[in-house]
Amino acid sequence: MKKSIGIIGYGNLGRGVALALQKSPDMSLAAVFTRRDPASISPLGGALSLPLADVASWRDKIDVMVLCGGSATDLPTQTVEYAGLFNVVDSFDTHARIPEHFSAVDKAARESGHLALISAGWDPGMFSLNRLYANAILPEGSDYTFWGRGVSQGHSDAIRRIPGVRDAKQYTVPVENALQAVRSGQRPQLETRQKHTRECFVVLEDGADAYDVERAIKTMPNYFADYDTTVHFISQEELNANHSGLAHGGMVFRSGVTGEQGEHTHIIEYRLTLDSNPEFTGSVLTACARAVCRMAAQGHRGCLTLFDVPPATLSIMTGEELRRHLL
Amino acid sequence: MKKSIGIIGYGNLGRGVALALQKSPDMSLAAVFTRRDPASISPLGGALSLPLADVASWRDKIDVMVLCGGSATDLPTQTVEYAGLFNVVDSFDTHARIPEHFSAVDKAARESGHLALISAGWDPGMFSLNRLYANAILPEGSDYTFWGRGVSQGHSDAIRRIPGVRDAKQYTVPVENALQAVRSGQRPQLETRQKHTRECFVVLEDGADAYDVERAIKTMPNYFADYDTTVHFISQEELNANHSGLAHGGMVFRSGVTGEQGEHTHIIEYRLTLDSNPEFTGSVLTACARAVCRMAAQGHRGCLTLFDVPPATLSIMTGEELRRHLL
Structure with missing residues (x-):
């Protein structure tokens, strides 16, 4: 059963996530949620394009919501708000404000019983x-x-x-x-x-x-x-x-x-x-969405960063395959 | 309370672990166990040098035993044997035989209620x-x-x-x-x-x-x-x-x-x-010993590799410090 992924915000980064999901046979893009006119957006792979205002009605139909807004004004409020409804992943990259963002998201996710992974991408993230x-x-x-x-x-x-x-x-x-x-x-x-x-x-x-x-x-x-x-x-x-x-x-x-x-x-x-900053960042967020599905199913709640994620959890391969081929 | 670390085998790699422990204020080297004449070895930092034959009597005094023998003949038997007595870390590096080593160590560690981390170092390991x-x-x-x-x-x-x-x-x-x-x-x-x-x-x-x-x-x-x-x-x-x-x-x-x-x-x-392969490898094994202490305390049992270890678990810094300074 493929995991159902949503995207909020369909700019370069959102499109990067949609592209990465096409290479991830264990996940599929259910819908893109946008503040723009949904009819103006045709998500890759035939996913739905829906108004952001309707997102709450999808709370039982999305395993992980990937937030693809900007760190300056979107994510500080969006990640906190949507961690109340969904398991979420974001790429919040204002380094100096990560501790306060972490606290706010952690509180919201614990109260609603969800799992959030923030500040994924390459810096913060892989770096x-x-x-x-x-x-x-x-x-x-x-x-x-x-x-x-x-x-x-x-x-x-x-x-x-x-x-x-x-x-x-x-x-x-x-x-x-x-x-x-x-x-x-x-x-x-x-x-x-x-x-x-x-x-x-x-x-x-x-x-x-x-x-x-x-x-x-x-x-x-x-x-x-x-x-x-x-x-x-x-x-x-x-x-x-x-x-x-x-x-x-x-x-x-x-x-x-x-x-x-x-x-x-x-x-x-x-x-x-x-070659493409948003497509690479979107690929990292997509691997993180996989890890969030798995860790939420294991009972993890609250806010995480990549520091807390066992690396194998990001990969589609089994532990045995990883040990045999990549160790 | 510092964690008590033991080393089996005091060649270049064992000495690399002893050096790394001197930079790890949360761990201390209790004893080195050797097949050689213990009197011929003076471990760094004034730790004891003891005959390997006596190692079982230390089973309640060592939090993690770091196995510093070779992959060809020592580790295939030693890691399995000592996972029956201790939480252990090794650097088993015969890539083709990792799956069978993992199985044997996993079985021994589960039966004795210990945690083992194998194949740490740089390849296998960081690579x-x-x-x-x-x-x-x-x-x-x-x-x-x-x-x-x-x-x-x-x-x-x-x-x-x-x-x-x-x-x-x-x-x-x-x-x-x-x-x-x-x-x-x-x-x-x-x-x-x-x-x-x-x-x-x-x-x-x-x-x-x-x-x-x-x-x-x-x-x-x-x-x-x-x-x-x-x-x-x-x-x-x-x-x-x-x-x-x-x-x-x-x-x-x-x-x-x-x-x-x-x-x-x-x-x-x-x-x-x-500059020094054994000192770098010893430094990786030492960070892994820290992770094994923590994950064993959380209830993990059996065999792990670095693929299964949340990265933060390797660091002496708290989650909050890591997010503030390294994220």
């Missing part, structure tokens, strides 16, 4: 898992996380809010020298500026002053002021043609030591090179 | 975990595992058994072109010969024929015949001076696709660069 494993193995050492080369939605949005900017994309780019220093085992102390550069492609409004816009970008606190930033002004046509890709990736390192005097260095590197 | 996670996320794709550059104990032993050979070390070396092809997302079909080369440093007995020895190495079935093998004849002094290191490492890749037509490629790479 977090690698930080955890590597820290557990090498307690004496340093962590390094690099992102890119890939588009940062948050930084692109920040540029678009500047007066005179019509459109923009911002690439986060890891600094090659910093990567080499980490890989060499030196355990360098790296300032923000030494780890990443920021490359911006900006389309100006007619009559906007390029100098003013460039200065506004480069001096923007938090987003750009602490980085070496390059700004390229291009046409809308060029932005659409060359900068609409969804590729991303990054690397997590643990550089640690063992031995009586810390004389042996070990480098653990985990690297992702992704 | 296996990465294969599992990557396969669960990207069901459509190819796996690649490369080892080295590092000494293969099994291949070195095989050379030493050839008449006329006094001593030898064999390095497994990944082929750079193959790595590049995998990283590019091509999903190449790689023959054994295309993935690794084998480099041998051999000390001859007086009067041995170098030509015969080289031919015996290069034509040895399973070990060398399917590889491009280089043989260097050197003196014992040079072997001791330049080839006694314990560095190793390797890479696991998953190259997978998503999208309606598989149009997006994703590369997941996990890479280890280890």
Whole structure:
């Protein structure tokens, strides 16, 4: 009996989950729930497209609901609300606010008797898992996380809010020298500026002053002021043609030591090179939906993260198959 | 209250576990058990050195026993035997025989009411975990595992058994072109010969024929015949001076696709660069000992692998600390 999966929010990420479900013979997409006109959406695989307002009537027909909204405004309320009705999975990625999100979702899920898994994806998600494993193995050492080369939605949005900017994309780019220093085992102390550069492609409004816009970008606190930033002004046509890709990736390192005097260095590197950030993230969320089905059936309630999930629970293979083929 | 850990077998690996326990404030090494003269061993941190024959009298004083013997002859019998007395962790690494080892250990541990975790280390171990996670996320794709550059104990032993050979070390070396092809997302079909080369440093007995020895190495079935093998004849002094290191490492890749037509490629790479193979493996076993303490206290019995262990269970940090600092 296939598990019945729902999706709330059918943008790039929701579509990534729907694609991943097509490769998961143990699960099927029952319905997509949307705030848009449901008739405007044709979910993959012939699943239903329904108004979000009707979601509560599906509470007994969905095994896991995958929440595919954004972390800024959607998930902080949606995951809490829908954990009252369903087992849920989300990709909440505002690192600093994970503890409070976890608490709120945990409370809602326990009260309603459901299981929630939050902050799945690649960072947080697979990168977090690698930080955890590597820290557990090498307690004496340093962590390094690099992102890119890939588009940062948050930084692109920040540029678009500047007066005179019509459109923009911002690439986060890891600094090659910093990567080499980490890989060499030196355990360098790296300032923000030494780890990443920021490359911006900006389309100006007619009559906007390029100098003013460039200065506004480069001096923007938090987003750009602490980085070496390059700004390229291009046409809308060029932005659409060359900068609409969804590729991303990054690397997590643990550089640690063992031995009586810390004389042996070990480098653990985990690297992702992704053609499509939302399709990869959707694939992680889909494996998490499988784990939530299984762990809910075992009696787990409340909120989890990938830290709490036995890895085998994510896989369609049996324990025996996993030991035979992947161990 | 610190957990009390025992070690059976105090070679390089046992010493690696003892070193890792010194960095683990929640565990302490109570005793080392050895088939050698206990007086000949001074375990790190002032732990006791005791005859293996006395181990049964420690059954109520050890929370987890870490078995540090070899996979060829020690662990197939030791892990089964000592799972009858203790919670145990081993690094059994004969991949083809893991299912039968798992069954035998599972039976012994269930009968005695203990918990066992087998095949921990880096391969099997951390590499296996990465294969599992990557396969669960990207069901459509190819796996690649490369080892080295590092000494293969099994291949070195095989050379030493050839008449006329006094001593030898064999390095497994990944082929750079193959790595590049995998990283590019091509999903190449790689023959054994295309993935690794084998480099041998051999000390001859007086009067041995170098030509015969080289031919015996290069034509040895399973070990060398399917590889491009280089043989260097050197003196014992040079072997001791330049080839006694314990560095190793390797890479696991998953190259997978998503999208309606598989149009997006994703590369997941996990890479280890280890100065000391036994100290890193010992560090993994030590984190596993922590997980076994906790899971045994939760009521788990029988045999597990890392596939069954919730990652947070390996870490000394609390769930809240992990979510705050590593998620």
